Amino acid sequence: MYPFSKIEKKWQKRWDQLGSNKAQNFSKKPKYYALVEFPYPSGDGLHTGHVRSYTAMDVIARKRRMEGYNVLYPIGWDAFGLPTENYAIKTGIHPKIVTRKNTDTFRRQLRALGFSFDWDREVNTTDPDYYKWTQWIFLQFYKKGLAYKARMPINWCPSCKIGLANEEVIAGRCERCGTVVEQKEKEQWLLRITKYADRLLDDLNTVDYLDKIKTQQVNWIGRSEGAEIEFSIKGCKDKISVFTTRPDTLFGATYMVLAPEHKLVAAMKNEISNWREVKSYITKTSDKSEEERIAEGKEKTGVELKGIKAINPANKKEVPVFVADYVLVSYGTGAIMAVPAHDRRDWEFAKKHKLPAVMVICPNYPDKTCPVLREAYVGDGFLVGSGKFDGTPSEKAKWEVTKFVGGRKRVQYHLRDWIFSRQHYWGEPIPIIFCAKCGEVPVPEKDLPVKLPEVKKYQPTSTGESPLSSVKNWVNVKCPVCGGPAKRETDTMPNWAGSSWYFLRYTDPDNKKVLADPKKLKYWMPVDWYNGGMEHTTLHLLYSRFWNKFLYDIGVVPFSEPYKKRTSQGMVLGRGGEKMSKSKGNVVNPDSVVKTFGADTLRLYEMFMGPFDQAIPWDEKGLNGCSRFLGRVWEMAQKRVAKKITNPDLERALNKTVKKVGNDIESMSFNTAVSALMIFSNDCYRVETIPLEVWKKFLIILAPFAPHITEELWERAGNKKSINLEKWPVYNEKLLKEDKFELLVQVNGRLRAVILAKTGINEDGAKDLALRNENVKTQLGTRRVKKVVFVPNRLINFVV
RNA sequence: GGGCGGGUGGUGAAAUGGCAAACACGCAAGGUUUAGGACCUUGUGCCGCAAGGCUUGAGGGUUCAAGUCCCUCCCCGCCCACCA
Numbered sequence: 001m002y003p004f005s006k007i008e009k010k011w012q013k014r015w016d017q018l019g020s021n022k023a024q025n026f027s028k029k030p031k032y033y034a035l036v037e038f039p040y041p042s043g044d045g046l047h048t049g050h051v052r053s054y055t056a057m058d059v060i061a062r063k064r065r066m067e068g069y070n071v072l073y074p075i076g077w078d079a080f081g082l083p084t085e086n087y088a089i090k091t092g093i094h095p096k097i098v099t100r101k102n103t104d105t106f107r108r109q110l111r112a113l114g115f116s117f118d119w120d121r122e123v124n125t126t127d128p129d130y131y132k133w134t135q136w137i138f139l140q141f142y143k144k145g146l147a148y149k150a151r152m153p154i155n156w157c158p159s160c161k162i163g164l165a166n167e168e169v170i171a172g173r174c175e176r177c178g179t180v181v182e183q184k185e186k187e188q189w190l191l192r193i194t195k196y197a198d199r200l201l202d203d204l205n206t207v208d209y210l211d212k213i214k215t216q217q218v219n220w221i222g223r224s225e226g227a228e229i230e231f232s233i234k235g236c237k238d239k240i241s242v243f244t245t246r247p248d249t250l251f252g253a254t255y256m257v258l259a260p261e262h263k264l265v266a267a268m269k270n271e272i273s274n275w276r277e278v279k280s281y282i283t284k285t286s287d288k289s290e291e292e293r294i295a296e297g298k299e300k301t302g303v304e305l306k307g308i309k310a311i312n313p314a315n316k317k318e319v320p321v322f323v324a325d326y327v328l329v330s331y332g333t334g335a336i337m338a339v340p341a342h343d344r345r346d347w348e349f350a351k352k353h354k355l356p357a358v359m360v361i362c363p364n365y366p367d368k369t370c371p372v373l374r375e376a377y378v379g380d381g382f383l384v385g386s387g388k389f390d391g392t393p394s395e396k397a398k399w400e401v402t403k404f405v406g407g408r409k410r411v412q413y414h415l416r417d418w419i420f421s422r423q424h425y426w427g428e429p430i431p432i433i434f435c436a437k438c439g440e441v442p443v444p445e446k447d448l449p450v451k452l453p454e455v456k457k458y459q460p461t462s463t464g465e466s467p468l469s470s471v472k473n474w475v476n477v478k479c480p481v482c483g484g485p486a487k488r489e490t491d492t493m494p495n496w497a498g499s500s501w502y503f504l505r506y507t508d509p510d511n512k513k514v515l516a517d518p519k520k521l522k523y524w525m526p527v528d529w530y531n532g533g534m535e536h537t538t539l540h541l542l543y544s545r546f547w548n549k550f551l552y553d554i555g556v557v558p559f560s561e562p563y564k565k566r567t568s569q570g571m572v573l574g575r576g577g578e579k580m581s582k583s584k585g586n587v588v589n590p591d592s593v594v595k596t597f598g599a600d601t602l603r604l605y606e607m608f609m610g611p612f613d614q615a616i617p618w619d620e621k622g623l624n625g626c627s628r629f630l631g632r633v634w635e636m637a638q639k640r641v642a643k644k645i646t647n648p649d650l651e652r653a654l655n656k657t658v659k660k661v662g663n664d665i666e667s668m669s670f671n672t673a674v675s676a677l678m679i680f681s682n683d684c685y686r687v688e689t690i691p692l693e694v695w696k697k698f699l700i701i702l703a704p705f706a707p708h709i710t711e712e713l714w715e716r717a718g719n720k721k722s723i724n725l726e727k728w729p730v731y732n733e734k735l736l737k738e739d740k741f742e743l744l745v746q747v748n749g750r751l752r753a754v755i756l757a758k759t760g761i762n763e764d765g766a767k768d769l770a771l772r773n774e775n776v777k778t779q780l781g782t783r784r785v786k787k788v789v790f791v792p793n794r795l796i797n798f799v800v
Numbered sequence: 801g802g803g804c805g806g807g808u809g810g811u812g813a814a815a816u817g818g819c820a821a822a823c824a825c826g827c828a829a830g831g832u833u834u835a836g837g838a839c840c841u842u843g844u845g846c847c848g849c850a851a852g853g854c855u856u857g858a859g860g861g862u863u864c865a866a867g868u869c870c871c872u873c874c875c876c877g878c879c880c881a882c883c884a
Binding site for chain 1: 801802803804805806811812813814818819822823824825826837838839863864865877878879880882883884
């Protein structure tokens with residue numbers, strides 16, 4: 001063991017004094033903006049998952065500095081949020097105080113790990129100087145009509161007493177507390193993210209994100225092209241409008257379904273002869289929790305609206321109309337045309353309710369016979385039973401049929417507008433005032449920030465009102481327009497607000513006049529490399545791209561896409577491969593690891609433990625190996641390094657290592673990079689003395705992973721300047737070439753001999769060499785060689 | 801049901817179509833210590849005394865050569881989920 005504790009403290013202090021991690025605005029060096037997701041400073045302290053992500057980007061940031069870049073690697077606190085508020089409710093301590101305490105802990109822990117953050121650029125989303133600009137951005141959304149209030153059913157968590165965005169509802173439960181979510185009608189602020197859906201989708205082509213991240217965003221946005229078609233109702237002037245991606249199957253529509261919440265259902269009350277039955281079905285479904293709906297699985301329930309008939313506009317046939325909860329009011333038009341023959345869900349429902357399935361798409365060419373249906377046929381084919389469209393390929397028929405019945409093309413997204421209201425204390429107040437005379441009035445920009453008032457109780461109310469509503473002297477204000485009595489909006493923003501633009505603030509964290517100086521934004525943006533958790537792909541990542549695009553549109557930021565490159569780390573799991581959690585008692589505290597093994601060992605281990613993008617269970621035994629490795633490096637540096645000697649073998653090995661480590665860092669194959677460093681140190685271990693120049697380069701390429709020990713050894717090797725100021729070594733392609741290689745000799749693809757041969761040997765030479773080998777001779781025997789496969793500098797294979 | 805990852809030793813895992821198991825953990829034996837989660841050496845996929853044979857979830861195929869490419873299937877993880 002080496003004195004890691006002393007060394008790590010010494011260098012952390014020294015780096016602060018030197019200011020070596022500070023990013024320089026407008027430096028002539030090329031800029032590099034490396035970003036990690038800023039943590040939510042929870043009371044539990046830093047998690048090993050943070051360490052994994054932050055170490056990875058720290059390795060990259062440190063390498064970039066050595067490559068001559070002016071690096072911005074910032075950190076801050078995403079500090080608004082429920083756990084802090086809940087803690088405040090329980091203890092009565094102000095969230096502000098709790099946040100300060102937690103950020104202090106996080107800061108101490110992050111510093112102890114030697115991350116090369118620029119601590120001068122710390123941001124905190126709960127700082128009024130910061131959230132002033134979060135509110136300012138909201139006002140810009142408002143001015144452009146992209147923030148609007150609507151009364152709508154929202155996902156309501158009865159335990160947290162908060163409205164949730166769709167993204168925050170997981171399998172019908174609250175993402176945070178796991179309580180079953182209810183539907184509740186409420187006035188809500190929404191952001192019109194759907195207006196940006198196409199650009200959020202299309203611009204994915206311009207960025208370098210991992211494919212799985214792109215795919216997830218594409219699926220989440222869920223763009224689908226289809227048609228909107230109207231069905232008239234017999235004896236009634238109302239029409240039922242449906243959205244379908246398969247207008248080509250219109251002739252096969254044998255019934256219709258309305259969502260239970262569809263407005264027409266109640267509107268047609270008087271015409272529905274079995275209204276009582278229908279009403280009871282609707283009540284039953286609205287009482288049903290999402291969970292129950294899922295538990296019922298594929299069992300599709302529904303009730304026919306007796307007395308109501310719709311007309312299929314394609315063939316003018318009368319079709320029955322149902323209400324069924326397998327149709328969602330929130331997607332498309334809230335109503336569907338049902339084509340049992342060509343839709344699995346409709347097939348099931350039809351089977352249960354004994355409704356006819358009429359095949360209108362035949363998979364075979366028009367002249368062939370169609371197969372008998374045993375299940376819905378959802379593929380393409382040719383139209384049959386569709387009047388004049390018979391024989392038309394289904395893809396082509398889509399728009400022809402649409403036109404024929406007077407429908408129109410329509411694009412539908414899975415993405416919904418972003419519900420932006422929360423009924424909580426610990427968030428940014430939404431800067432809107434309601435005046436009896438003037439209506440909705442935005443807070444004038446000069447009055448920002450709208451600061452959170454001091455309150456005694458943080459408890460949310462069961463009526464769904466924010467705790468802010470009880471702070472009378474805060475709520476009651478003069479209308480900024482008419483000066484008359486008015487009231488503030490008491491809802492706050494969701495915890496995703498502050499994190500939707502924080503990367504912009506890092507470029508200019510103290511600016512009092514604008515959210516960031518345009519020149520600084522121009523210099524630093526876009527983020528060159530952003531690493532974070534896969535779980536933020538459809539939330540934070542999409543939201544922040546949306547905000548950035550909006551700010552680009554109003555001329556505040558210079559680039560439409562905020563992040564050039566996005567990668568993701570795998571989760572660090574507990575010992576058995578389970579998620580780390582307090583309740584399971586398998587949480588690893590980085591503090592204790594740093595105390596026992598040192599920060600460098602922890603950093604190295606988190607990089608070595610497995611492929612970076614995969615989830616890996618924690619294993620403290622693995623720490624031993626990394627600790628041992630650094631211990632050996634320490635020993636060797638103290639005793640075995642000498643000036644003025646050379647060792648060509650080691651030099652060649654070093655060259656190889658420089659290349660491998662460099663490439664592996666770029667591809668985030670940190671585990672194999674560390675293994676290459678270990679292999680080289682093993683090579684060194686085998687020789688008596690190690691040339692100083694070779695050793696120095698080794699220290700440099702190890703430094704991004706283990707910055708403290710390498711810095712100390714660097715100093716002990718007689719260097720006056722920090723190792724951070726060294727250049728990343730260049731490998732010599734010539735030196736990589738070896739003059740000999742192991743020629744593999746195969747007979748019928750099976751390895752029979754390994755012969756040392758000269759690099760560059762030709763086929764004849766290799767053949768000669770191989771045929772002289774005894775084992776090869778025996779294997780070949782008297783058999784005739786049919787074919788020889790020769791791979792230069794690798795193998796020769798005799799096929800007999 | 802859909803999407804995305806995976807399946808290789810006792811464990812974490814490596815492997816541009818070209819020696820499967822690098823590196824590390826663990827284990828075993830020996831050494832050195834004996835306050836050690838210390839250190840060093842050697843060994844370590846399976847069968848076999850050996851020569852040799854077998855081995856990357858299962859089965860087929862392409863190829864001189866397959867963990868890697870193609871087809872059929874099974875299993876596991878994560879995310880989404882009645883999205884018309």
